[in-house]
Amino acid sequence: xxxxxxxxxLAALAQDNRLDVYRLLVQAGPDGLPAGQVAAALKxxxxxxxxxxxxxxxxxxxxxxxxxxxxxxxxxxDTMNELLGYLTENxxxxxxxxxxxxxxxRAPAPAPAPARRKEPVT
Amino acid sequence: xxxxxxxxxLAALAQDNRLDVYRLLVQAGPDGLPAGQVAAALKxxxxxxxxxxxxxxxxxxxxxxxxxxxxxxxxxxDTMNELLGYLTENxxxxxxxxxxxxxxxRAPAPAPAPARRKEPVT
DNA sequence: TTCTCATTTCAATGGTTCTCGAAATAATTG
DNA sequence: CAATTATTTCGAGAACCATTGAAATGAGAA
Numbered sequence: 217x218x219x220x221x222x223x224x225x226l227a228a229l230a231q232d233n234r235l236d237v238y239r240l241l242v243q244a245g246p247d248g249l250p251a252g253q254v255a256a257a258l259k260x261x262x263x264x265x266x267x268x269x270x271x272x273x274x275x276x277x278x279x280x281x282x283x284x285x286x287x288x289x290x291x292x293x294d295t296m297n298e299l300l301g302y303l304t305e306n307x308x309x310x311x312x313x314x315x316x317x318x319x320x321x322r323a324p325a326p327a328p329a330p331a332r333r334k335e336p337v338t
Numbered sequence: 339x340x341x342x343x344x345x346x347x348l349a350a351l352a353q354d355n356r357l358d359v360y361r362l363l364v365q366a367g368p369d370g371l372p373a374g375q376v377a378a379a380l381k382x383x384x385x386x387x388x389x390x391x392x393x394x395x396x397x398x399x400x401x402x403x404x405x406x407x408x409x410x411x412x413x414x415x416d417t418m419n420e421l422l423g424y425l426t427e428n429x430x431x432x433x434x435x436x437x438x439x440x441x442x443x444r445a446p447a448p449a450p451a452p453a454r455r456k457e458p459v460t
Numbered sequence: 461t462t463c464t465c466a467t468t469t470c471a472a473t474g475g476t477t478c479t480c481g482a483a484a485t486a487a488t489t490g
Numbered sequence: 491c492a493a494t495t496a497t498t499t500c501g502a503g504a505a506c507c508a509t510t511g512a513a514a515t516g517a518g519a520a
Binding site: 374377387406 | 496497
């Protein structure tokens with residue numbers, strides 16, 4: 217995955233309602249859900265929802281198909297996998313064993329270097 | 339990691355310059371880099387950089403300490419790990435084996451359900 | 461065809477983001 | 491203390507975002 221795609225995917229997920237939408241679609245499985253059902257579940261106005269679907273779609277995180285008068289949206293797991301791959305690579309860069317393993321073995325955070333002059337702001 | 343923290347972290351990374359900054363700090367290792375060095379490497383105005391550092395810091399993705407007149411910023415790997423954990427859990431929800439394993443074994447994307455009426459928009 | 465349902469498009473609005481220049485602060489040097 | 495260096499704060503502006511109400515489209519039902 218390229219940086220620009222990663223940024224797009226991150227931006228698409230970096231919004232409360234959209235993250236909810238995406239999570240709901242992930243839960244719903246590969247068959248997806250009709251827009252109306254998502255709207256009902258999350259209590260979002262249909263036009264607002266369209267707006268969010270567009271962004272998720274633009275980032276490649278969901279796909280749509282029509283079924284009768286419903287539009288059915290589904291999560292694209294492949295894109296999320298690529299995003300995770302991108303983040304993992306760019307988080308551990310140069311020093312393997314920092315991210316995925318750490319995530320699995322719940323390693324303690326590396327001891328921070330002591331501040332030399334004043335109290336750290338963090 | 340809670341949803342609101344995940345959204346904050348995603349938003350912090352969802353910007354070109356900030357993603358660059360974060361990647362640079364990850365590469366730099368736990369000791370971090372002085373702000374000026376980051377500014378020079380990425381050709382960003384120092385005040386602009388401060389703005390971005392603030393967001394990364396607000397999301398818990400970096401820490402700062404002062405060293406003489408320099409402010410030294412460092413990536414907080416623990417937060418990235420938590421973010422990856424959050425995404426992984428929320429991507430695979432209910433159906434394990436979809437994300438991390440898929441990422442490792444490069445599994446083919448699940449066959450999409452055929453559209454019933456019209457050509458899919460994707 | 462006309463009606464209804466599901467969803468999208470459009471235009472407007474308030475809010476947030478990113479960037480910039482200028483000025484302020486903090487620490488060190490002379 | 492005055493000068494210099496490193497960074498932050500402040501204020502402003504252009505661009506973008508999320509939400510809304512009203513109108514339009516697309517598909518099926520009567």
